[in-house]
Amino acid sequence: MSEALLTALANLATLEHLFHLALGVMLGLAIGAFPGLGGIAGLAIMMPFLYGMDTVSALATLVGLVAVIPTSDTFTSVLMGIPGSSASQATVLDGFPLSQQGRAARALAAAFTASLMGGIVGAAILTLFVQVARPLILTFGSAELFMLALLGLSMVGVLSGASLVKGLAACGLGLIAGSIGGAPATGEFRMTFGIDYLYDGLPLVIVGIGLFAFPEITELLRRNRPIASSRMPAADWFEGIRDVFRNWFLCLRCAGLGTLIGAIPGLGGTVVDWIAYGHVVQTARDKSRFGKGDIRGVLAPESANNAKEGGGLVPTLLFGIPGSGAMAVFLGGMVLLGIEAGPAMVSSDLDLTYTIIWSLALANVLGAGSCMLLARPIARLTTIPFNLLAPFMIVVVSFAAYQATRQFMDLAALLAIGVLGVLLRRFGWSRPAFLIGFVLAPQAEGYLNLAVQFYGWGMLARPGVVVILGITVVSVWLGARGQRGRGRGVGSAPTESMAAATADGSRRSPPARHVGPQLAFVGGAIAVLLYAVWSSLRLSPLGRIFPLSVAVATLVLCVALVVVLRVRPAVSSANVDLEYDADAAKGAEQSGSEAVAGSGTWRSAGWFGVLVAAVGVLGFLPGALVFFLTFLRRKAQQPWGLTLALTACVIVALAAAANLLLVELPGGLVAEYVDQPWLTGQVR
């Protein structure tokens, strides 16, 4: 082992290796900063060059590229509330409120320092772990994987906000949304409405962006102020670094968590950030600030998600089974380079494995280091008036969503889920709970199905199952402790600036005669659930059992909600309507003026609709052109000079991105009749 380590070190220390690693890192950062692209597009650019390189250099570039994807996507998560990839969804919860308070530099510095630390700790753990990983991973059977999915779901307890019933119901809706598409056990298609797009289920990127970024952008548009509501403190950047050292043990725990969960094949890295986030909320003594800009809510997911990439190497290298999309690309690259993943990676090729692991750590240092330097200038983005920033953000978000499957339907799905996100936010339904349900639905169902077939009730006697069950119980108990008196909970919490909008900062429940909109929303959820029940009755027993039982359970929760809202609206913590609050606040400011609830939100959301419609008809580039011109003139009321300049910038940038990254943009209806390459961004 020590010999292999030394060989790896010698490999690593060569100038050539470092150069190629840095090359990969720069490429990965540039691409990762673009939400939705991830490292997959990076590989596409790199492939032609891979052939000219020798194996070690090519591998170094590849590792550099993969390592930093969860680093640079932090920029959009923190600054704009746009989760760039599944790895940074939880970062949004506290990172974005921090930006809104003018603390973007602190949040970014803390995130990157945590990333850096997570990457190094991960590599250190892996160095020892990789030796024993094979037998250990093999102890994780289907039953254990199902229990891990349950552990993930149990995080809903601390993420559901003030009302546990609503959090569970949101999770149930997420589980139903996650079971759209082919059933794991039988391949039957569920709730697809005959739409081809839904046969594969809804893409995670779109659900993440629709739930988190869409409602926030809509809200900011309505208020039309810079993202940062107050001035940025000068020495905030150092404060962020200090935060990591103050919470070093938390970062260490989350890095370990990230490495181990990332190493388990089958669960995937998609929930690592949520489990880390749930962990910090559960173990924190003072939970009152989570969801409103608690720095620990940034540290936990960020230290876990870089460590996760290291953990993800284990199944990729040892079993040839990639744990994530980025790892699948990495494995593909390895195959092309003639490196064979398999058991040999921990025996005869151990030095190669160590080279990869420590290259990954080094790449993290390089990547996080460069991001640190950029953090302060880039944080200034949050001080730009939102009317100027918004059209960029809307286009970027749509571009990111379109990367999911590269069909126009991606944009339609974004719009639909975005509207759902707005409603969930307005009525205080936990969006993280919904997302966790969505992410874990296929895993929970798939592994339960397998576990039951392999073990039956015997699964409960497996030691691994018992251990994980114990951890779940403890974690739920930890979460329940201190749940009382926490006030408005995580995720569903109104952001700081929102709370400030109410007269005294404390929120009021709408009186009984104003619960109509809430009841209508619950009614809508009930209708969806009834449809889920009805449509699952046509399926075979194996395809039916999961959506049916989830839908029935969620129906019970929804009916309970209706009862609570009807009978005791005044005292119920489930009674939340942010629109009512905002109107009440407005009423306090300008007494007597009649406010129409929600109209501002829908007008703002309408701008997304304008873009999607324009793209649908004209194609992405011309659609974005029309959207930019309209938005800047009509909404932002900018002079023609600035309008044209900004529009030109964005069109050129989009066309350049499409060309350099070999990404095809949607052509729209026009492209069906006019065969024109520049409609789809192909302007060579």
Added chain:
Amino acid sequence: MSKMDRRKFLGSAALGLGGLGLGGLGGLGLGLAPSPTRGQSPDFSGRIVELIIPFKEGGGSDTWGRFNAPFLSRYLPGQPTVVVRNVPGGNSIAGANRFAARARPDGLSVLGTSASTQFPYLMDDPRVRYEYRDWRVLMAYGTGGVAYVSAELGIADATELGQIADRELLYGSQGPTSLDLVPVLGFKLMGLNVRPIFGMSGRGAGRLAFERGELNIDYQTSTAYLRNVVPLIEQGDAVPLFSWGALDAGGNLVRDPTFPDLPHYGEAYELLHGEPPSGPGWESWFAFFTAGFPAQKLLVAPTDTPDEIVAAYEDAVHAMRRDPDYIARMPAALGAYEQVTGPAAQRIYELATDVPQSARTWVRTWLKDEFRVNLEA
């Protein structure tokens, strides 16, 4: 970006700024870009050739496409840039549908299909809107597979299969209509008592469950078998039974040249039953086996692509097979099977896509009776 590209690029950016109406009109004019035409030897210089892979980045098909792209780029006339474009969705159905609707016979966009594209076509999946008869094959690439069992079953090779004929064996399948149809139907016809467990996320997941002891029969395609199963056999955890086999020039099932010591499926059947397999079930298995393994990857273009362009592709494939770089990298990246073109590819293409209706119907009925899979829904 070359100077030429940049000029075009800036030009169209300016065009975009020039306003939509004007842009649309300009677009109509530009739509008549020159493309290689009939009767001349094609020249792709300065052009982009799209190799459409209807799967996500990183999988087997993607790797296959990305392995070939630079070599095609090197040997197609005019050395065009060959880019792999991934169009995932519906397990390759979406990308193939789109190719069927849009591709032009100019050799500038070609599609790499896989067994997952062929199977739903053969089963008349209602989502399929492509027709293999509308395409012609440029290159075909096959693979093989080896079935193996857990050493705990106590048999040494295929000759002792009879000893476990009554035992319930568990096999991890990705789904009744996936490529795993070939092993599941194969075991069934052989009379083995194999219970398929559906819901595996891939062949790798099946192998992992086998290693965990949750499953006791499995198969892997050749490269994965060599990398990950041979070590298990050496450790004494797994026992190889038979390969699916390969096709000879006459289209007959023969031993897989990668595994000359293992009996092929037909031989293993004969070891168990004393006579070679026959009947409609066998014919259906053979048809789907051909579509799934010897014809696993097909590079196709629209059928009205001029012969000159097809010939250019065939020449490029011949040339790249002599490239020392190709020879050095091929075994590790794709395994020991040769990529074929011309008449050899054509024969495989026909065997795999022109399957008799009787076999297609038989499989559909079998799926319905056995697994209640209703493909009309």
